[in-house]
Amino acid sequence: MELIFRMHTPLWTGDAKGQSNKAIKETGVLGSLRWWYGVVVRGLQRSCINMGDGVNFSHSQALFGGSGQNNIGRSRRFRLTTSGGTPCYTNNTDPVRIKPSRGSARHNGWFLGCGLTGNIKARFDSFYPDFDPAPQLSPIIAMSSHYGGLGARTQHGYGIFSALGSDGETPLNFPDRTQTVDTFIQNIQGQPEVEVFPALQDFFFAKFTFQTEEGWEKDVDGLWSHAGSKKSIEGWLKSSVPVSPALKNQLRFVNIFTPPSITRIRQGAESYIFGDSDKKIASKINISCAYEISENVWEIRVWGWIPDDNIRDDLRPRGLSRNTVLAELYTSLDNPNLWTQALGTGVSKTNTIWREFDSGRDNVLGTCTDIRQFFASLLN
Numbered sequence: 001m002e003l004i005f006r007m008h009t010p011l012w013t014g015d016a017k018g019q020s021n022k023a024i025k026e027t028g029v030l031g032s033l034r035w036w037y038g039v040v041v042r043g044l045q046r047s048c049i050n051m052g053d054g055v056n057f058s059h060s061q062a063l064f065g066g067s068g069q070n071n072i073g074r075s076r077r078f079r080l081t082t083s084g085g086t087p088c089y090t091n092n093t094d095p096v097r098i099k100p101s102r103g104s105a106r107h108n109g110w111f112l113g114c115g116l117t118g119n120i121k122a123r124f125d126s127f128y129p130d131f132d133p134a135p136q137l138s139p140i141i142a143m144s145s146h147y148g149g150l151g152a153r154t155q156h157g158y159g160i161f162s163a164l165g166s167d168g169e170t171p172l173n174f175p176d177r178t179q180t181v182d183t184f185i186q187n188i189q190g191q192p193e194v195e196v197f198p199a200l201q202d203f204f205f206a207k208f209t210f211q212t213e214e215g216w217e218k219d220v221d222g223l224w225s226h227a228g229s230k231k232s233i234e235g236w237l238k239s240s241v242p243v244s245p246a247l248k249n250q251l252r253f254v255n256i257f258t259p260p261s262i263t264r265i266r267q268g269a270e271s272y273i274f275g276d277s278d279k280k281i282a283s284k285i286n287i288s289c290a291y292e293i294s295e296n297v298w299e300i301r302v303w304g305w306i307p308d309d310n311i312r313d314d315l316r317p318r319g320l321s322r323n324t325v326l327a328e329l330y331t332s333l334d335n336p337n338l339w340t341q342a343l344g345t346g347v348s349k350t351n352t353i354w355r356e357f358d359s360g361r362d363n364v365l366g367t368c369t370d371i372r373q374f375f376a377s378l379l380n
Contacts, residue, residue, distance in 0.1 A: 001123070001124040001132075001133060001134045001137065001138065002121070002122070002123045002124075002165075002166040003121075003122050003123075003124075003141065003163055003164065003165065003166065003172065004119050004120070004121055004122070004163075004164040004165070004166065004167075004168045005119070005120040005121075005122055005145075005150065005161045005162075005163060005164075006118075006119050006120075006161055006162045006164055006168075007085065007115075007116060007117045007118060007119075007120060007159075007160070007161050007239070008160040008161060008162065008239065008240060008289075008291035009115075009117075009149075009157055009158055009159065009160040009161075009239065009240040009288055009289040009291055010088045010114070010115025010116060010117050010158055010159075010236070010239065010240070010289075011024070011029075011085065011115050011116045011117075011120065011150060011151045011158060011159055011161070012028065012113070012115050012151045012152045012153040012158040012159065013025055013028070013114070013115055013116055014113055014152070014153070024082045024083070024085060024116060024120065025151075026080050026081070026082055028151045028152045029080065029082065029122070029150060029151055030064065030076075030080055031152070032144070032149070032150055032151050032152065032154075032159070033064075033137065033140055033141065033144075033150075034060050034063075034064040035198075036140045036143065036144050036148065037059070037060055037063065037064070037136070037137075037140050038058070038059075038060045038197065038198070039198050039199060039200050039203070039305075040139075040140060040143070040184075040200050040375060041058075041059045041060065041188055042197060042198070042199035042200070043199040043200025043201050043202075043371055043375065044185060044188070044200070044371060044372070044375070045371075057074050059188045061074055062074060062077075063076070063077055063078075063133075063136060064076050064077075065077075075127070076127070077126065077127055077128060077131055077133065078124050078125060078126050078127060078131075078133040078137075079124070079125045079126075079127060080122065080123070080124055081122075081123045081125070082120055082121065082122050082123075083120070083121045084118065084119050084120045084121045085116030085117065085118050085119070085120045086116060086117055086118040087114050087115075087116060087117075087235075088114055088115055088116070088117050088235050088236050088238065088239055089114055089231065089232045089234075089235025089236060090235065094228055094229065094231070094232055095111045095112055095113045095114070095229070095232060096110075096111070096112040096113075096229045096232045096233050096236055096242060097109055097110070097111055097112075097225070097226035097228070097229045098110045098112070098222045098223055098225060098226070098229075098242060098245040098246070099222045099225045099226065099245075100221040100222035100225075100245055100246050100249035100250070100342075101221055101222055101225070109222065109225065109226070109245070110156065110244075110245040112156060112157070112236070112242055114232075115158055117238070117239040117240075118239075119168060124137060135180075135183050135184060135187055136184060136187050136188070138172060138174075138180075139174070139180055139181065139184050139375075139379055141163050141172065142163060142172050142173075142174065142378075142379045142380070143375070143378045143379055145161055145162055145163040145172065146378060146379070146380070147205035147207075147301065147303060147355065147378055148205070148286075148301075148303055149161070149286065149288065149301070154286045154288070155244070155275075155282075155283045155285065155286045155287070156242075156244055156245075157240070157242050157243070157244035157287065157288050157289035158289075159288075160240075160288045160289065160291055160301060173380055174379050174380060177376040177377070177379050177380060178372075178373075178376055180376070180379060181372050181375055181376045181379075182372075185372070196307070196311050196312060196313065198305040198307075200357070200371065200374070200375060201308075201357040201358070201371055201374070202305055202306060202307055202308050202311075202322075202357075203303065203304065203305050203306075203356075203357070204303060204304060204306065204326060204329070204354070204355065204356045205301070205302075205303040205353075205354075205355040205356075205378070206301065206302045206303065206333065206352065206353060206354045206355065207299055207300070207301055207302075207351075207352070207353040208299065208300045208301075208302070208333065208339075208349055208351070208352055209293070209297060209298070209299050209349070209350050209351040209352075210297075210298055210299075210300075210339065210347045210348055210349045210350055211296060211297060211347070211348045211350050212296050212297070212298055212346055212347050212348075213296075213346035213347075214296075214346075215346065216343065216344055216346030216347055217237060217241045218344075219343065219344025219345065219346055220241060220242075220243055220246050220342070220343050220344060221246040221249070221250070221341070221342050221343070221344075222245055222246055222249070223241075223242065223243075223246070239291070240289035240290060240291045240292075241289055241290040241291075241298075242289050243287070243289060243290045243300065243342070243343060244287040244288065244289060246342040246343060247287050247300070247302075247338075247342045247343075248274060248283075248285070248287055249342070250338055250341055250342040251274075251285075251329075251332055251333075251338070252270055252273075252274045253270075254338075254341070255332040255335070255338055268317035268320075269317050269320050269325075272284070272315055272316055272317055272320065273285060273306075273325060281315060283304075284304045284305050284306060285302065285303075285304040285329075286301075286302065286303050286304055287300065287301075287302050288300055288301040288302070290343075297350075298347075302329075302333060306322045306325050306326055307322065308322060309321060309322050309323075326356065326359075326361070327361075330354065330361055333352075334352065336348075336349060355374075355377075355378065357371065357374050358374075364377055365377055
């Protein structure tokens with residue numbers, strides 16, 4: 001299987017130390033695909049497959065490799081090779097630094113290292129003659145290309161892409177999405193297992209489209225706060241506008257923690273939802289860079305994992321309801337003032353797509369209770 005990943009926002013190419021060297025890290029791409037694969041499999045409630053000899057591998061381990069019970073290993077079933085892409089700026093020693101002014105922004109701001117833009121060629125080759133990775137990988141790639149992201153640091157805006165055929169023009173598409181999901185499920189049959197890790201039904205996905213005036217990016221809160229970042233920002237703007245810090249700052253410190261229902265647990269709630277590096281809590285909310293989809297029409301994706309109330313989570317503040325968090329996110333993101341305060345008066349939100357399993361807020365399927373149908377609806 002050969003695809004072209006057209007990057008709308010930079011693909012993060014950094015290493016474990018956070019240093020970007022402008023070379024594609026296949027491990028970062030594989031890690032994100034493996035993560036999304038696990039999300040979908042757990043959502044479909046089929047999370048363990050018996051590989052014989054009393055050894056159970058998770059489905060992610062069976063496809064991507066890993067150790068099962070008794071530390072018996074399983075190798076990855078396919079090879080990924082990548083090439084292409086262009087660094088979004090040339091001065092790698094001076095990352096983009098953004099420090100929003102509104103609210104109580106983090107002390108040092110956000111630092112965004114260089115990533116790759118343009119077209120990236122990705123080839124998936126099976127290690128086994130009787131195994132085709134496409135039925136299991138292509139739905140995951142399609143879903144993440146429409147509603148999520150690729151690679152690491154998607155919470156900072158990296159990794160928004162379109163998945164195209166090898167011709168670089170034809171979108172990865174599924175004429176019969178129901179059959180695609182059925183085929184996907186046939187490859188992951190196994191005994192259900194309850195897990196606390198992210199599952200599809202606990203996610204929300206949103207896309208916001210807005211009309212812009214010429215030069216609107218000059219008013220994005222904090223984007224031009226550090227003079228040393230000017231050249232790096234100008235390079236970044238050739239593909240997208242890094243708006244995630246401004247929007248996260250607005251949500252976290254201005255909009256979302258004002259209702260009485262969450263004010264009493266504000267400190268714990270904001271760390272739980274938006275992350276806390278000191279407590280090693282990852283952000284559960286991802287906000288993309290803004291990317292242009294047609295002349296003066298831009299799009300931003302917001303998605304995240306808010307665990308179900310019945311899932312044991314020792315980090316969740318007592319009394320914090322999943323529905324309360326999602327309701328406040330939905331209301332805040334629907335408020336035009338949030339967008340103008342974060343991005344300036346040169347933007348006007350024109351459309352919202354909100355996806356959430358079994359919820360009246362979902363404006364595509366509504367209160368759909370069939371997780372297979374919900375998954376299928378995310379493929380195109």
